[in-house]
Ligand code: SF4
């Protein structure tokens with residue numbers, strides 16, 4: 001029995017993250033390069049606009065906060081610990097994160113409800129959409145559970161999970177500390193890996209192409225098929241740039 | 247001077263018979279696909295009317311186009327700030343019900359129904375859900391003023407007409423309407439391009455056609471909001487936006503776009519216009535009253551040696567310059583000043599121009615004469631009375647001045663509210679008629695013809711040229727398509743003999759919905 005759990009731990013906490021990362025990177029590149037037409041956020045607002053607001057907006061805002069929160073704890077654990085060294089600040093951080101997680105939960109429930117009940121939306125819902133919604137729902141519920149029952153997550157994440165994640169990153173996986181964590185925490189970790197794994201095969205790809213370059217792009221875009229100005233210069237060697245028009 | 251070439255269009259509204267052939271030609275080629283059933287890249291509206299999507303001209307609702315903000319302009323409902331902030335839920339996005347829910351009928355039920363006491367019927371079913379629906383709306387639900395209280399009276403262009411004027415428009419005996427066919431205007435300052443966060447929409451340098459790259463569009467759906475003409479559509483099935491492509495594969499092969507080719511009334515003209523791209527920003531940011539003039543000023547004379555030289559310097563092909571010189575649209579828009587842009591106040595600098603209709607304006611206002619039966623003029627074969635279209639020439643511009651269709655209404659559509667502009671065009675149309683009638687019927691004194699022409703600012707030669715291009719123009723006169731020189735552009739060499747139902751050209755993958 002002990003052996004079995006060891007093997008399971010090793011698989012879920014060592015093999016799975018590498019698989020997930022590999023599939024995510026290779027899959028996303030493949031998806032981006034060879035099936036560009038299917039690379040879309042597949043918005044369904046056009047078919048139903050008002051219910052979506054109460055799903056999409058809280059979900060996205062909440063998930064963005066949580067994503068960057070986890071990322072911060074991963075990148076600068078010391079900073080998080082330093083911040084948490086003062087109890088008041090710790091409470092503020094935990095409560096804020098909890099509220100955003102509730103927002104995600106509310107958003108997800110609304111999104112699932114909308115997908116299930118609105119006939120037009122059901123038409124544009126794939127199995128993968130349900131799979132992703134279910135996965136995210138389990139993630140946020142387990143996350144809330146962990147946050148509530150095993151305090152204070154932001155601190156022990158930084159001291160226990162961050163070293164583990166870095167060990168994965170450094171190709172020297174060390175699961176000794178993590179394997180001792182309660183099963184619900186491991187469930188949350190595994191759920192995260194599965195989400196990463198599924199990104200290239202779902203509409204989640206849209207977060208890889210967040211259009212931030214829009215901010216510094218000029219408004220108008222004109223595309224020329226060829227540079228006629230160059231063709232017209234008499235000193236351009238004909239063998240290289242033949243003036244082909246008229 | 248930054249000279250560029252633009253393929254522009256002129257629609258002569260007096261000739262449109264509202265047959266919708268253009269819409270069907272377009273639908274058959276491009277939008278007969280799942281998710282695109284509701285899209286009418288070409289649609290024909292009855293004016294006054296609310297159009298498609300309902301009330302699209304009311305930017306308080308749809309927030310399309312540009313608006314002036316401290317000296318410069320920004321998108322009204324999209325743009326860098328609003329677009330990115332509203333990316334999770336765009337409050338200004340129309341939903342499919344603003345257009346209509348696409349439907350078909352269960353025709354098979356007519357055939358497969360077992361013997362019964364009652365006739366079988368073909369029930370309408372939604373093309374989205376496949377379930378039976380009650381049809382509430384279609385793309386031309388208000389055709390020919392049907393449902394006037396609900397549609398025509400709610401036309402957004404009536405907003406600054408007095409209640410009395412509006413009432414007069416809808417009196418049964420005086421009701422008039424005309425058709426307004428619409429396609430994408432392939433604007434010089436396109437709001438759709440500016441609003442796209444992914445940068446999927448672009449204007450082609452060589453001919454000015456505005457296209458959406460289907461591989462780059464990510465369904466952020468801002469273009470649907472931004473286009474004030476609502477000519478960018480969201481395909482709910484593929485999760486990509488689509489719009490009129492001006493049949494560029496046909497144009498590149500030298501054919502006229504399908505809507506233009508099939509137009510029964512022969513109202514459509516297409517040709518190259520050279521313009522100064524350096525003025526776009528200033529022209530689009532000017533005061534509302536001067537927008538039309540500023541736009542027309544950007545259009546350059548293709549015979550001017552200076553323009554030709556600058557065009558060549560800029561890489562415009564000689565064949566394109568030649569096409570610009572032969573362009574029917576240049577003559578209508580610039581030389582004759584008879585075509586105006588639709589809703590210049592949206593500030594996208596649309597390059598589809600309209601010759602406003604004279605017929606609904608000209609109709610006499612005097613009392614009905616019931617004894618007209620005996621009055622057929624033996625030579626002219628017209629009713630010598632005062633209640634048909636008033637072609638009487640007693641008082642040259644009388645009918646225009648007391649038009650039964652308020653000029654203000656026309657001005658709201660075609661001249662950003664400036665009645666004088668519309669009036670001048672109508673005078674020109676009228677002058678050509680008076681001139682031609684002087685020749686063919688001969689019941690108008692030459693002095694009178696001369697006065698009419700002079701007051702409209704044209705000579706007999708011009709009037710004849712207008713008449714010819716309006717009434718007698720053959721295919722090659724109406725469509726002067728510059729050679730695309732496909733042989734020079736690898737991108738243009740993509741196979742265009744594609745099959746119906748596919749999404750675009752040069753696709754290696756099937757156009758299927760994403761995972
Ligand atoms: S009409 Fe609309 S879709 Fe067409 S170019 Fe102008 S802004 Fe873009």
Ligand code: SF4
Pocket residue numbers: 261262263264265266267268269290425427508509510511512513
């Ligand atoms: S085909 Fe021509 S005449 Fe007929 S509705 Fe279209 S634009 Fe008008």
